[in-house]
Amino acid sequence: MRILMLLLLSSWCTTLLAATNVTTQIYDIDMGQVNEEPLIFLTNGQVVTIPVSATSDLEYLREAQRNKKWLNIHIDNKREIIGLGPGGSPIREIKRKREMNIENEFQPSILENMGMASSFFKQARSNARNESECFNRAHAWAYEWRIKENLYSSKVWLFFTRRYIRKYKFEWWFHVAPMVHVIDGGTVKERIMDMKYARGPADLKRWTNIFIKDRSDCPVVEKYSEQANHPESGSCFVMKSSMYYYQPVDLERLELMKDVRTRWDEVEVRKAFQDAFNEEL
Amino acid sequence: MKYFFILMLLYSCSEGGGSSNNIVAPPIIDTLETVEEEGIFQALLKPVNKAIGQHLNGALTLVKENNEFIADVRLSAGPASVLHTQHLHIGSRCPDSKDDINGDGFIDGFEGAEVYKEVLIPLDDDLSSQRMGGGIYPASDEFGFYYYSKATNFQKMMDDLWEEDINLTDEYVKLRLNEKLTLKNKVVVILGIPASTLLPDTVSGYGRLTPHQALPIACGVVQKLTQVPGVIDSDSTDIPIPRGGSIGGSNGGEDDGAIFNTDSQPEGPGNYGED
Numbered sequence: 001m002r003i004l005m006l007l008l009l010s011s012w013c014t015t016l017l018a019a020t021n022v023t024t025q026i027y028d029i030d031m032g033q034v035n036e037e038p039l040i041f042l043t044n045g046q047v048v049t050i051p052v053s054a055t056s057d058l059e060y061l062r063e064a065q066r067n068k069k070w071l072n073i074h075i076d077n078k079r080e081i082i083g084l085g086p087g088g089s090p091i092r093e094i095k096r097k098r099e100m101n102i103e104n105e106f107q108p109s110i111l112e113n114m115g116m117a118s119s120f121f122k123q124a125r126s127n128a129r130n131e132s133e134c135f136n137r138a139h140a141w142a143y144e145w146r147i148k149e150n151l152y153s154s155k156v157w158l159f160f161t162r163r164y165i166r167k168y169k170f171e172w173w174f175h176v177a178p179m180v181h182v183i184d185g186g187t188v189k190e191r192i193m194d195m196k197y198a199r200g201p202a203d204l205k206r207w208t209n210i211f212i213k214d215r216s217d218c219p220v221v222e223k224y225s226e227q228a229n230h231p232e233s234g235s236c237f238v239m240k241s242s243m244y245y246y247q248p249v250d251l252e253r254l255e256l257m258k259d260v261r262t263r264w265d266e267v268e269v270r271k272a273f274q275d276a277f278n279e280e281l
Numbered sequence: 282m283k284y285f286f287i288l289m290l291l292y293s294c295s296e297g298g299g300s301s302n303n304i305v306a307p308p309i310i311d312t313l314e315t316v317e318e319e320g321i322f323q324a325l326l327k328p329v330n331k332a333i334g335q336h337l338n339g340a341l342t343l344v345k346e347n348n349e350f351i352a353d354v355r356l357s358a359g360p361a362s363v364l365h366t367q368h369l370h371i372g373s374r375c376p377d378s379k380d381d382i383n384g385d386g387f388i389d390g391f392e393g394a395e396v397y398k399e400v401l402i403p404l405d406d407d408l409s410s411q412r413m414g415g416g417i418y419p420a421s422d423e424f425g426f427y428y429y430s431k432a433t434n435f436q437k438m439m440d441d442l443w444e445e446d447i448n449l450t451d452e453y454v455k456l457r458l459n460e461k462l463t464l465k466n467k468v469v470v471i472l473g474i475p476a477s478t479l480l481p482d483t484v485s486g487y488g489r490l491t492p493h494q495a496l497p498i499a500c501g502v503v504q505k506l507t508q509v510p511g512v513i514d515s516d517s518t519d520i521p522i523p524r525g526g527s528i529g530g531s532n533g534g535e536d537d538g539a540i541f542n543t544d545s546q547p548e549g550p551g552n553y554g555e556d
Contacts, residue, residue, distance in 0.1 A: 030430045066420065109530030110523055152530025162353065162430065181520060188520040204514040219511025226510040229340035231353045231430075232321050233509045256336045256358050 019077045020131070022046070023087040026065035029058075030162070039165065040081065042073070047171050050081045057084055079171055106242035106262065109152040111182040117191050117201040120145060120180065124195045125277060132276040135247050137196060138176045139272035142243035143264060145178070154179040156192055157239040157248065158208060158218060162231035168213050174248055175211060179240065190240075204238065212236055224251040246272070319345050322464045324501030326356065326471065329376060329388050333474055334359045334425065334498050341369075341404075341469040341501060345462075348436055352404055354419070354429040356471060359498055361425045366418050366472040366494065367404040371454060372397035373466045375500035383483050390472065390487030390495025397468045397500065399454040401442070404469070408433040410441045411453050452488055464503050471499040 028041040037049040040061060050057055061084070064071050074083030111117050124141050138155055145151040156179040160170055177194035180201070191201035197210050208218045218236035221227050227237035244261035245251055246268045253259040273279045322343040328334050339356035354367055376388045376396040383392075405414030408431045419429040439462060446455040456462065476493045487495040523529055 028428050028430070031432070036432075068422070107529070107531040110520065150530070181518065183522055186522070188518045188522060189516060190518060203516050205516070217513045219509055220514050221511040225338050225340075225357075228355055228357070229323070229325065229338075230342070230506075230509060231355070232342050232344045232351060233506065237511060238514070252357060256338055 019075065021072060021074050021083075023070060023072050025068055025070055026061050029061060029065060030166070037080075039169075041173065046075070046079070047165055047169075047173060048073070048075050048079045048081055049169070054081075057081065060084060079169070106154075106244075107152065108154050108181045108242070109150075110188055111151075111180055114182055114184055114191075114201065117180055117182045117193070120149070120151065121193050121195060121200055124193070126195055128196060128276050129278055134172075134196070135176050136272040136275035138178050139243075139246055139268060140276045141193070141195065142178045143269050143272070146243065146264075151180070153193070153243045154181070154190070155241050155243055155245060156190075156204065156207070157241065157251065158211060159227045159237045159239070159248075160211075161227075161233060161235055161237070163233070164212075164235040172211075177207070178243065208236060208238065224248070224255045228252070318464070318505065319347075321506040322503050323506045324469045324503040326469070326499040326501045327375065329393065329470075329497040329500050332386070333478070333496070337425075337499055339499065341503065342506075343464055343503065345435060345464065348434060349432060350408060350435040350438055351432045352402075352408055352430070354404060354427075354469075354471070356421065356428075356499060357426050359421055359425040359427075359471070360474045360478075361421055361423050363473050363475045364418055364420045364494075365427065365498075366416075366490070367429070368400040368470055369402040369404060369503075370397040370468045370470055371399050371401050372468045374502060375468060375470075376497065385481050385483040387480065387484050388497060389484040389492060390490055390497065391485040393470065393495075393497040393500075394452070394487055397470050397497075400452050401454060401456075401467065402438075403453075404429065404431070406431070409437040411455075465505055467503045469501050469503065470497050472497055474498060 022042065024042045024046075026040065026042065030039040030041070037052060038058065040048045040050055042048060050061070061071075063069070070087040072083075072085045072087035073081055076082045111120070125144070128137050142153045142155065145153055155176055158175045160173050160175075164170055165173060177192050177197075179190050179192050181188050182191050182201070183189075190204065192198065192204060192207040193201055194207060194210075198207060202210075204220075205217070209215050212218065212235050214235060216235045218238045219234070220238045220240065222239075224239065227239065230237070239251060241251060241254075242261065244263060244265075245254070246265065250259070250261060254261070270281050273281050322345070324341040326337065326339040326341065328337045336358040337356065338358055339354065342351075342353040342355075344351040356365065359365070374396060376393045378388075380392050380396050381388055382395075400411075402408065403411060403414055403416075404418075406417035407414035419427040421427045439456075442456045442462065443458050443460070444455060446453070472490070472495055474493050474496050476491070478493060480492055480496070484492040484496065486492045
């Protein structure tokens with residue numbers, strides 16, 4: 001159950017459709033100021049709204065949040081909840097062991113030139129499901145590169161602050177993509193490989209500008225709490241990790257429990273391929 | 282505001298011998314410290330009782346911007362599945378082991394309150410009022426996590442804090458009329474552990490709270506946030522260029538290849554999909 005909840009609590013970056021039905025739990029309800037539409041943080045990754053006047057629905061959502069009930073929620077193209085009802089958990093309980101090892105140090109592969117990075121970019125699958133979640137896509141891409149090309153890639157995590165989400169009514173609270181290290185101009189550079197949102201390997205600023213409407217810089221932090229404890233500072237934060245980290249909760253566990261990830265987790269890889277590419281491994 | 286200071290300083294000078302004349306001088310230093318400040322304030326939460334939530338992590342963030350007041354509390358790896366009463370107190374420090382008066386190994390609700398003192402702002406369902414929030418506080422999930430976020434009209438909150446304190450015996454205090462709200466150096470305290478937790482009989486409750494409900498688990502002193510963590514990316518790394526430039530890479534020693542074949546060790550590419 002613990003793992004199930006960790007999976008659910010951290011899945012924050014679903015690609016949105018125009019109007020959609022989702023089965024999810026309620027992670028948080030941010031009421032904002034008087035007469036502001038409340039922000040409903042769903043555990044599937046979306047941030048949606050509900051009219052202030054819908055008091056009975058709000059109470060229903062609060063109760064669902066308290067009791068961790070699964071809900072079927074119908075969301076319109078303005079990301080407003082237009083229908084609510086009970087739903088069943090779509091994810092079966094999964095148990096797995098977790099390695100505890102802080103001694104190992106991940107070393108990313110270093111690509112010889114930008115051409116190689118572009119080649120990896122083009123070679124990656126481009127048939128992701130529209131409604132797939134970013135962390136599943138990133139995990140599947142990274143796994144496939146490792147297995148087929150022996151590429152040890154990294155991941156870059158973009159966290160949007162509460163302030164930014166409120167200001168722009170932004171629909172995600174994190175996004176993640178693979179990152180590779182490339183020799184360019186006599187130095188090793190990091191290039192983001194977001195096959196969903198970019199046309200090729202991008203530097204960090206170019207990548208964050210895709211999502212940060214005010215184009216502000218996103219400070220790069222080392223620890224999960226450095227961004228999580230600053231919900232009202234600026235628009236965004238960036239974290240970098242090895243390819244093995246699947247969800248934000250893994251970054252938090254690294255900080256709190258020294259739970260270093262040094263290998264793939266079967267359950268996560270299977271789930272990533274299923275969600276991202278509708279493929280059973 | 283400048284004129285206010287000058288007037289107060291002049292008043293202070295002219296009343297320098299006030300105590301000998303039985304005239305009570307205004308608390309000039311206190312008044313100077315209560316200058317209302319805009320900005321972001323933060324209290325990093327630390328465990329109060331080491332035996333409980335030693336990995337606990339989180340922060341209170343307060344924002345005073347124009348006429349808006351926002352409070353966020355993030356708590357992670359705290360006690361699981363329990364209601365957490367949370368208040369901003371008028372004290373200026375968090376309790377530590379020296380405040381364990383009865384030496385039972387726990388800072389309980391009574392011992393803690395001796396240090397963090399009365400409540401100024403309950404971080405409950407309604408920030409604009411000490412009472413209207415109705416004691417509705419956040420509850421942690423089964424992993425000991427919760428996130429609380431509330432916003433209110435700052436003036437509305439101040440109007441409430443300036444009201445007459447009609448109950449001088451409870452743990453809530455009001456500001457003096459027109460006294461500015463100082464956030465810096467106030468103390469945030471999170472209370473509450475599951476009722477099933479074994480505690481010695483020496484652990485006290487506080488007010489109407491049971492020993493478990495009143496037990497302080499996390500505390501932090503509010504400071505003005507003057508810088509944001511992290512560095513701005515410079516599009517460069519300090520990784521040396523490998524000889525000849527190669528794909529290389531390592532996971533740190535463990536095999537990470539065919540995750541579905543734990544008995545056989547993959548030697549390279551081509552094992553995708555093996556099961």
